[in-house]
Amino acid sequence: MMDNQDDGVPNRSDSVQLSRRAKDKLNGTRARNQGARKSEITRARILDAAAEVFMEKGYALARIGDIAKKAGTQPSSIYYYFDSREAVVEEVLSIANNRTDRSVRRAIEALHKTADLRARITAAIHGQVDSVLSGDPYTAAHMRIFDQIPPKMREHFLRILDENAELWRALLFEAQQNGLLRPEIDISVARLLLFGMMNWSIEWYKPGRMTPDDVAEQVALLFLDGTFVRDR
Amino acid sequence: MMDNQDDGVPNRSDSVQLSRRAKDKLNGTRARNQGARKSEITRARILDAAAEVFMEKGYALARIGDIAKKAGTQPSSIYYYFDSREAVVEEVLSIANNRTDRSVRRAIEALHKTADLRARITAAIHGQVDSVLSGDPYTAAHMRIFDQIPPKMREHFLRILDENAELWRALLFEAQQNGLLRPEIDISVARLLLFGMMNWSIEWYKPGRMTPDDVAEQVALLFLDGTFVRDR
DNA sequence: AACAATTTCGAATATGATTTCGAAAAAATT
DNA sequence: AATTTTTTCGAAATCATATTCGAAATTGTT
Numbered sequence: 001m002m003d004n005q006d007d008g009v010p011n012r013s014d015s016v017q018l019s020r021r022a023k024d025k026l027n028g029t030r031a032r033n034q035g036a037r038k039s040e041i042t043r044a045r046i047l048d049a050a051a052e053v054f055m056e057k058g059y060a061l062a063r064i065g066d067i068a069k070k071a072g073t074q075p076s077s078i079y080y081y082f083d084s085r086e087a088v089v090e091e092v093l094s095i096a097n098n099r100t101d102r103s104v105r106r107a108i109e110a111l112h113k114t115a116d117l118r119a120r121i122t123a124a125i126h127g128q129v130d131s132v133l134s135g136d137p138y139t140a141a142h143m144r145i146f147d148q149i150p151p152k153m154r155e156h157f158l159r160i161l162d163e164n165a166e167l168w169r170a171l172l173f174e175a176q177q178n179g180l181l182r183p184e185i186d187i188s189v190a191r192l193l194l195f196g197m198m199n200w201s202i203e204w205y206k207p208g209r210m211t212p213d214d215v216a217e218q219v220a221l222l223f224l225d226g227t228f229v230r231d232r
Numbered sequence: 233m234m235d236n237q238d239d240g241v242p243n244r245s246d247s248v249q250l251s252r253r254a255k256d257k258l259n260g261t262r263a264r265n266q267g268a269r270k271s272e273i274t275r276a277r278i279l280d281a282a283a284e285v286f287m288e289k290g291y292a293l294a295r296i297g298d299i300a301k302k303a304g305t306q307p308s309s310i311y312y313y314f315d316s317r318e319a320v321v322e323e324v325l326s327i328a329n330n331r332t333d334r335s336v337r338r339a340i341e342a343l344h345k346t347a348d349l350r351a352r353i354t355a356a357i358h359g360q361v362d363s364v365l366s367g368d369p370y371t372a373a374h375m376r377i378f379d380q381i382p383p384k385m386r387e388h389f390l391r392i393l394d395e396n397a398e399l400w401r402a403l404l405f406e407a408q409q410n411g412l413l414r415p416e417i418d419i420s421v422a423r424l425l426l427f428g429m430m431n432w433s434i435e436w437y438k439p440g441r442m443t444p445d446d447v448a449e450q451v452a453l454l455f456l457d458g459t460f461v462r463d464r
Numbered sequence: 465a466a467c468a469a470t471t472t473c474g475a476a477t478a479t480g481a482t483t484t485c486g487a488a489a490a491a492a493t494t
Numbered sequence: 495a496a497t498t499t500t501t502t503c504g505a506a507a508t509c510a511t512a513t514t515c516g517a518a519a520t521t522g523t524t
Contacts, residue, residue, distance in 0.1 A: 039470075039471065039521090042471080042472095058379065058380055059292060059380070060291060060292030060380060061382070063510090063511070063512090064511080064512065064513090065511080065512095073472075073473090074472070074473050074474080075473095075511090075512080075513085076472080076473060076474075076475095076513080076514080076515090077471075077472055077473065079512090079513065079514080080470090080471065080472075084512080084513080085511095085512065085513090118460070144379065147290065147376065147435065148290055148291070148292060148380050150293070175459075175460075179461070180460055180461060181459050181460060181461065182453075182457065182458075182459060182460070182461050184453055185450070185453065185454070185459050186450055189442070189447065189450045190450065190454060190459050192432075192433070192436045193429040193432075193433070193450065193451060193454055195432065196428045196429040196430070196431070196432030196433060196435075197425040197426075197428040197429055197432075198428070199428070199432060200424075200425075200427065200428030200429075200431060200432045201424070201425070201428060203379065203428075204424045210421070215421065218417070218418055218421045218422065218425065219425060221414075221416055221417065222417070222422060222425055222454075222455065222458065223454065223458060223459060224458050224459060224460045225414065225457075225458035225460060226414075226454065226455060226456050226457035226458030227407075227413050227414060227417045227422050227455060227456060228350070228407075228412055228413060228414070228456045228457060229411070229412060229413065229414050230462050271491095271500075271501065274501080274502095295480090295481070295482090296481080296482065296483090297481080297482095305502075305503090306502070306503050306504080307481095307482080307483085307503095308483080308484080308485090308502080308503060308504075308505095309501075309502055309503065311482090311483065311484080312500090312501065312502075316482080316483080317481095317482070317483090465524100466523100466524085467522100467523080467524080468521105468522085468523075468524095469520105469521085469522075469523090470519105470520080470521070470522085471518105471519080471520070471521080472517105472518080472519070472520080473516105473517090473518080473519090474515105474516105474517095474518100475514105475515090475516100475517105476513105476514085476515080476516105477512105477513080477514070477515095478511100478512085478513075478514090479510105479511090479512085479513095480509105480510095480511090480512105481508100481509085481510085481511100482507105482508085482509080482510100483506105483507085483508075483509095484505105484506085484507070484508085485504105485505090485506085485507090486503105486504105486505100486506105487502105487503090487504095487505105488501105488502080488503080488504100489500105489501080489502070489503090490499105490500080490501070490502085491498105491499080491500070491501085492497100492498080492499070492500080493496100493497080493498070493499085494495100494496085494497075494498085
């Protein structure tokens with residue numbers, strides 16, 4: 001269903017975690033063997049299945065057997081590719097982070113050079129909301145399970161999330177410098193509230209009545225101008 | 233620490249779930265015995281402890297042993313008061329729902345009769361945000377574990393949440409009828425986005441720099457007027 | 465076709481948690 | 495003080511799942 005050929009993971013041979021066993025084999029005999037990627041496909045299938053199961057069941061209720069079943073394999077086979085259940089989660093989240101970050105950047109870059117801040121912020125919102133609501137199991141799983149994962153992993157990804165947030169900080173800071181924001185607004189709080197609107201949307205959004213872009217439009221409208229009509 | 237004498241649970245003898253054993257005893261011999269409430273205190277202590285543990289660890293990582301320890305008792309003792317781990321969770325969430333609903337209603341009722349819609353919405357926001365960020369373990373636990381609980385319970389509480397939302401729907405509908413809202417706004421989406429801002433805040437809020445009321449003020453500002461300065 | 469490496473799988477293991485149970489302790493009642 | 499009821503607790507039973515392991519099957523190489 002959902003493929004994951006290119007997820008922005010920078011350097012596959014670094015980022016991919018093979019089990020101890022597979023690693024030993026690979027290093028031991030012939031390191032530069034290209035045929036070894038035959039069943040990277042299975043690996044990807046397991047990750048895809050994991051993302052879907054996490055999206056559907058959350059972290060705690062996602063049995064490793066569920067993942068295996070959806071991937072069409074056995075629980076024990078998963079351990080050929082991953083050291084542990086946690087390692088699977090970790091990679092799913094990592095891929096999700098990359099996808100979301102890329103979605104936001106792409107949306108901004110698709111704009112004309114001349115686009116003003118209002119347009120850039122709006123584009124960024126569309127990028128983020130699309131990523132959350134597109135139906136991609138990775139990004140959906142990310143939103144669903146993020147606060148269910150073990151503390152250590154959570155901290156790790158909080159750091160990554162914070163790095164990605166730099167883009168948003170810069171946007172809002174620039175808007176403030178240019179006098180575009182109402183003076184009562186605290187931009188660091190506003191940014192977090194904006195994330196609340198966007199990320200929480202997965203809790204209630206159901207495809208049908210509205211597209212993700214429709215939702216994004218409402219978010220942008222609300223964030224920039226609020227709901228109340230202007231005086232006079 | 234946190235007590236729970238009166239949580240708005242309408243009819244204690246109905247709402248409280250005793251274990252099969254305790255129930256049998258009670259019905260069998262003397263139903264209208266008032267002395268039986270001696271150790272309702274323990275029951276409350278267990279609930280308080282559970283709320284704290286759920287708040288701190290989430291649903292999956294909250295062991296029944298953790299709850300027992302924090303309550304100063306044994307795991308097996310908890311089963312004297314509750315049929316299962318789930319029954320504990322269910323009551324914690326039920327109490328949390330009542331508290332939040334009450335917090336919102338109280339904030340509105342504290343207003344003058346003459347208060348306009350803008351003031352009423354602002355008050356409601358303060359009530360909700362206070363409830364989420366006040367540090368009450370019940371409401372905090374609710375936000376933290378809601379999407380981690382088993383599907384069946386989740387549906388149950390979604391229904392309750394939806395009933396409580398009626399108050400918000402009415403507020404926004406009235407605002408719309410009075411022509412106070414910008415026409416592009418979809419009030420059902422706006423309401424959900426507002427909830428996103430408020431409920432997600434527990435993910436990032438740390439006491440110190442801002443009070444819950446400070447946060448609520450920013451939420452109200454953003455929701456009503458947006459972040460951008462008005463044209464001209 | 466023979467050989468070597470990779471991948472799959474079923475069975476066994478290990479671990480950790482909820483829950484049950486019956487007896488002991490504490491509290492209330494007579 | 496004796497008796498009954500309520501409450502606590504430790505030990506065991508139960509259950510579920512992640513993980514390991516070695517052997518089989520598959521795939522790739524010469």
